[in-house]
Amino acid sequence: MAEQSGQPIYILREGTTxxxxxxxxxxxxxxxxxVAEAVRSTLGPKGMDKMLVDSTGNTTVTNDGVxxxxxxxxxxxxxxxxxxxxxxxxxxxGDGTTTAVIFAGALLKKAQELMDMGIHPTxxxxxxxxxxxxxxxxxxEIAIPASGKDVLKKVALTAMTGKSAxxxxxxxxxxxxxxxLAVEEGGKVDVDNIKVEKKTGSSVQSSSIVRGIVLxxxxxxxxxxxxxxxxxxxxxxxxIDIKKTEIDASIKIRSPEQMQSFLSQEESILxxxxxxxxxxxxxxxxxxKSIEDLAAHYLGKAGILAVKxxxxxxxxxxxxxxxxxxxxxxxEIEPKDLGFAGLVEERLISGExxxxxxxxxxxxxxxxxxxxxxxxxxxxxxxRALHDALRVVGVVIEDKKVVPGGGAPETExxxxxxxxxxxxxxxxxxxxxxFAGALDIIPRTLAENAGLDPIDMLVELRSRHEKKGGKNxxxxxxEGKPVDMLKAGVLEPLRVKTQAIGSATExxxxxxxxxxxxxxxxxxxxxxxxxxxxxxxxxxxxRMGMGGMGGMGMM
Ligand code: ADP
Ligand code: MG
Numbered sequence: 001m002a003e004q005s006g007q008p009i010y011i012l013r014e015g016t017t018x019x020x021x022x023x024x025x026x027x028x029x030x031x032x033x034x035v036a037e038a039v040r041s042t043l044g045p046k047g048m049d050k051m052l053v054d055s056t057g058n059t060t061v062t063n064d065g066v067x068x069x070x071x072x073x074x075x076x077x078x079x080x081x082x083x084x085x086x087x088x089x090x091x092x093x094g095d096g097t098t099t100a101v102i103f104a105g106a107l108l109k110k111a112q113e114l115m116d117m118g119i120h121p122t123x124x125x126x127x128x129x130x131x132x133x134x135x136x137x138x139x140x141e142i143a144i145p146a147s148g149k150d151v152l153k154k155v156a157l158t159a160m161t162g163k164s165a166x167x168x169x170x171x172x173x174x175x176x177x178x179x180x181l182a183v184e185e186g187g188k189v190d191v192d193n194i195k196v197e198k199k200t201g202s203s204v205q206s207s208s209i210v211r212g213i214v215l216x217x218x219x220x221x222x223x224x225x226x227x228x229x230x231x232x233x234x235x236x237x238x239x240i241d242i243k244k245t246e247i248d249a250s251i252k253i254r255s256p257e258q259m260q261s262f263l264s265q266e267e268s269i270l271x272x273x274x275x276x277x278x279x280x281x282x283x284x285x286x287x288x289k290s291i292e293d294l295a296a297h298y299l300g301k302a303g304i305l306a307v308k309x310x311x312x313x314x315x316x317x318x319x320x321x322x323x324x325x326x327x328x329x330x331x332e333i334e335p336k337d338l339g340f341a342g343l344v345e346e347r348l349i350s351g352e353x354x355x356x357x358x359x360x361x362x363x364x365x366x367x368x369x370x371x372x373x374x375x376x377x378x379x380x381x382x383x384r385a386l387h388d389a390l391r392v393v394g395v396v397i398e399d400k401k402v403v404p405g406g407g408a409p410e411t412e413x414x415x416x417x418x419x420x421x422x423x424x425x426x427x428x429x430x431x432x433x434x435f436a437g438a439l440d441i442i443p444r445t446l447a448e449n450a451g452l453d454p455i456d457m458l459v460e461l462r463s464r465h466e467k468k469g470g471k472n473x474x475x476x477x478x479e480g481k482p483v484d485m486l487k488a489g490v491l492e493p494l495r496v497k498t499q500a501i502g503s504a505t506e507x508x509x510x511x512x513x514x515x516x517x518x519x520x521x522x523x524x525x526x527x528x529x530x531x532x533x534x535x536x537x538x539x540x541x542x543r544m545g546m547g548g549m550g551g552m553g554m555m
Contacts, residue, residue: 144486155392168204227345
């Protein structure tokens with residue numbers, strides 16, 4: 001608040017809270033660090049799982065950083081910025097979310113220590129930026145060129161550790177690599193071309209890859225053809241039914257004739273809709289909503305194969321695969337909206353269940369992984385593992401670079417950044433050293449989560465890295481000692497690390513630059529009433545402020 005000739009001027013609305021300077025920074029840092037703490041115990045192959053229970057009682061058991069953070073309700077704005085780090089990491093690379101979040105937390109913790117020593121946040125952020133740029137440079141020096149199925153399989157396996165083990169991991173990594181290689185085009189990989197269709201009742205080893213899209217659906221009516229060649233496919237996002245009235249209407253039917261005319265009216269609506277589909281030239285209809293029985297009957301008579309309740313995400317994949325446009329209104333279909341597939345057929349798989357196969361699609365890159373599993377819980381976990389594997393394999397095919405895992409690059413970067421820091425000198429050197437120290441959080445947490453002594457492990461790792469030929473040494477969490485991760489086959493995409501360091505640094509510096517938090521309180525009744533009462537009092541006293549200013553406090 002400003003003051004002029006002894007009169008206070010209020011600029012903030014009643015109910016607004018404000019915290020300034022060191023207070024604001026500390027609160028933000030504490031909130032952001034709490035997010036990192038929440039996922040820390042899940043890091044690495046020996047990380048623990050979290051059980052999440054939502055407000056409707058659904059439970060998810062996972063150790064996936066981004067899944068956990070998306071699921072829990074986070075209010076604090078600085079904490080939300082850290083959650084964003086996880087989301088960006090997930091979108092950009094599909095792995096390394098926990099790493100990015102706990103690194104951001106560590107950067108902030110170190111920054112707090114520097115601020116307590118009297119170093120200004122501006123110096124810290126500029127030191128962090130220098131360190132991040134150098135880290136990027138050093139990472140590309142550490143990175144190992146990668147090509148060939150063997151390396152890709154190792155990358156897939158590393159991304160899946162903790163989620164699947166042994167023979168299952170072998171099958172899943174093989175599937176992931178084959179699928180991604182099949183959709184690769186000119187060095188680019190679009191994993192959206194890959195659909196995963198889960199089907200229980202068989203072991204994961206009998207999973208397979210199908211060229212085209214597989215839907216776990218049966219045709220709506222036995223009249224419909226089981227097989228359509230040269231399919232012209234209508235992708236429909238609305239139901240084929242009789243339009244429900246907006247308001248609740250009741251119709252009184254007093255005679256059989258009235259009943260008859262009412263029914264035939266309904267019939268003619270459905271006939272018209274089917275007629276519109278026929279006219280467009282479609283011979284396959286994949287509908288996101290419901291299809292009235294009578295409409296299915298007419299469609300069958302017209303020789304059209306139709307399926308209902310196809311999910312939105314499946315429709316999106318089908319649109320990509322067949323080149324069809326999703327039609328929202330039946331009276332607006334045009335022949336050019338239709339997608340194409342050489343064959344649409346309902347087939348039995350392993351003699352148990354019928355599925356719809358859409359093959360020889362217009363886009364030959366579209367494919368489906370038929371994921372099998374013996375139980376629902378195991379197949380869900382395999383699916384999550386497979387998704388991560390598909391993403392990292394895709395990234396390595398695009399970038400052709402990997403780094404060793406198990407905290408090896410973090411340890412190496414830590415050492416080299418300390419050297420770099422002394423070449424920079426000044427106060428920024430302290431920030432660069434803090435950055436290097438923050439990187440230790442990764443090997444340290446891997447050790448802690450495996451029940452190992454973190455100090456011993458860090459010391460052993462560092463001394464390995466200081467020796468010649470030790471730069472690939474990371475923590476073997478099963479045996480509790482440093483090993484050459486390249487030899488052990490624990491490999492991650494380079495992009496996982498560059499992205500994690502980049503976005504964690506960005507979030508941390510953004511949080512550090514905030515020295516004033518002004519939060520407008522909701523205009524709930526009480527504050528409004530209080531504001532009015534205050535205004536009335538001020539009027540009486542013959543002086544008017546420009547609104548009131550709420551209590552100061554942390555948000
Ligand atoms: P994130 O969400 O960051 O990917 P994870 O729980 O997947 O978190 O853990 C990733 C960390 O675990 C990485 O540092 C990776 O190198 C390490 N890691 C993965 N597999 C192994 C392994 N077999 N031995 C040692 N470290 C591993
Ligand atoms: Mg991971």
